[in-house]
Amino acid sequence: MKILITGANGQLGKSIQLLSSLYSKFDFIFTDVDQLDITKLEEVNEFFNLHKPDFCINAAAYTQVDKAEDEVELNNLINITGPKNLAIASHQHHSKLIHISSEYVYNNDSKDIMNEDSPTSPKGVYAQSKLKGEIEVQNETGQYYIIRTSWLYSEFGNNFVKTMLRLGNQLNSIRVVDDQIGSPTYATDLAEAILQIITLNNDKFGLYNYSNEGFISWYDFSVEIFKNRNINCKIIPIPSVDYPTKAPRPFNSRMSKEKISNNLGIEIPKWKSSLEDCLKKIH
Numbered sequence: 001m002k003i004l005i006t007g008a009n010g011q012l013g014k015s016i017q018l019l020s021s022l023y024s025k026f027d028f029i030f031t032d033v034d035q036l037d038i039t040k041l042e043e044v045n046e047f048f049n050l051h052k053p054d055f056c057i058n059a060a061a062y063t064q065v066d067k068a069e070d071e072v073e074l075n076n077l078i079n080i081t082g083p084k085n086l087a088i089a090s091h092q093h094h095s096k097l098i099h100i101s102s103e104y105v106y107n108n109d110s111k112d113i114m115n116e117d118s119p120t121s122p123k124g125v126y127a128q129s130k131l132k133g134e135i136e137v138q139n140e141t142g143q144y145y146i147i148r149t150s151w152l153y154s155e156f157g158n159n160f161v162k163t164m165l166r167l168g169n170q171l172n173s174i175r176v177v178d179d180q181i182g183s184p185t186y187a188t189d190l191a192e193a194i195l196q197i198i199t200l201n202n203d204k205f206g207l208y209n210y211s212n213e214g215f216i217s218w219y220d221f222s223v224e225i226f227k228n229r230n231i232n233c234k235i236i237p238i239p240s241v242d243y244p245t246k247a248p249r250p251f252n253s254r255m256s257k258e259k260i261s262n263n264l265g266i267e268i269p270k271w272k273s274s275l276e277d278c279l280k281k282i283h
């Protein structure tokens with residue numbers, strides 16, 4: 001099977017690249033914006049025409065949540081028009097589309113653990129664009145898996161884990177919010193889940209939540225990062241009101257992963273063991 005990956009230089013894209021050698025039965029085509037700009041329908045159509053992928057994994061996105069408030073047009077082009085274009089081409093060429101979304105789409109004011117049927121009510125430009133991107137995919141093709149993930153981190157790019165390691169080695173104390181609760185997701189685990197879905201190829205299309213297991217706060221996460229690395233920097237827990245951001249952040253990012261486990265048999269590692277795996281790869 002031919003697997004096209006967009007946004008292959010991002011955290012998820014690089015994690016898929018790393019695992020690809022274990023999936024030698026697949027023919028991978030890795031692209032980032034220089035090879036395939038997902039915002040250009042003609043380019044996308046030509047690419048699908050030429051390569052005829054069986055699956056497309058859309059790991060491309062605009063992910064700077066605060067900057068999106070100022071770069072609305074660019075954000076929407078990448079997060080709404082991009083997935084729409086991929087869905088149009090996927091439908092035309094009978095390819096299956098795996099699109100990555102975010103737990104930001106949910107109504108995060110709710111106190112419940114969110115499953116795929118829970119109400120959506122995204123707040124902020126990025127969050128709203130992720131929901132609109134999902135809707136475009138659903139409108140344009142039936143053969144899709146949309147995976148909503150949260151708190152993505154990896155040994156690649158910029159993310160919370162790498163920021164904590166940097167600050168922890170520079171400062172004597174840092175303040176970290178303790179009233180936003182969710183689950184980190186190690187990008188390698190998400191990449192593995194995606195490749196398992198393709199291997200399974202069972203056509204159980206639809207919306208799926210995926211993150212690592214266990215619910216924690218950003219404060220809890222930073223405590224574990226420092227503990228693992230013996231970093232002697234004091235962490236002061238603070239409420240979100242003391243750490244204002246341009247785009248709102250959800251207080252509740254807790255997702256149920258029952259559907260992806262039951263329908264697709266995906267086994268989900270616990271956040272702490274995945275963090276250990278990732279930290280072994282960051283020097």
Ligand SMILES: NC(=O)c1ccc[n+]([C@@H]2O[C@H](COP(=O)([O-])OP(=O)(O)OC[C@H]3O[C@@H](n4cnc5c(N)ncnc54)[C@H](OP(=O)(O)O)[C@@H]3O)[C@@H](O)[C@H]2O)c1
Binds near residue numbers: 153
């Ligand atoms: N990061 C998180 O905490 C988080 C949480 C929940 C969900 N997600 C979702 O998870 C997915 C993967 O996130 P990530 O952290 O791996 O993203 P990332 O590291 O920001 O990677 C995105 C990649 O897409 C590329 N890209 C941008 N515009 C493009 C275009 N027009 N055509 C093709 N490629 C383009 C980017 O290139 P440039 O770098 O050159 O722009 C980058 O290489 C995204 O859908 C994101 O919304 C992320």
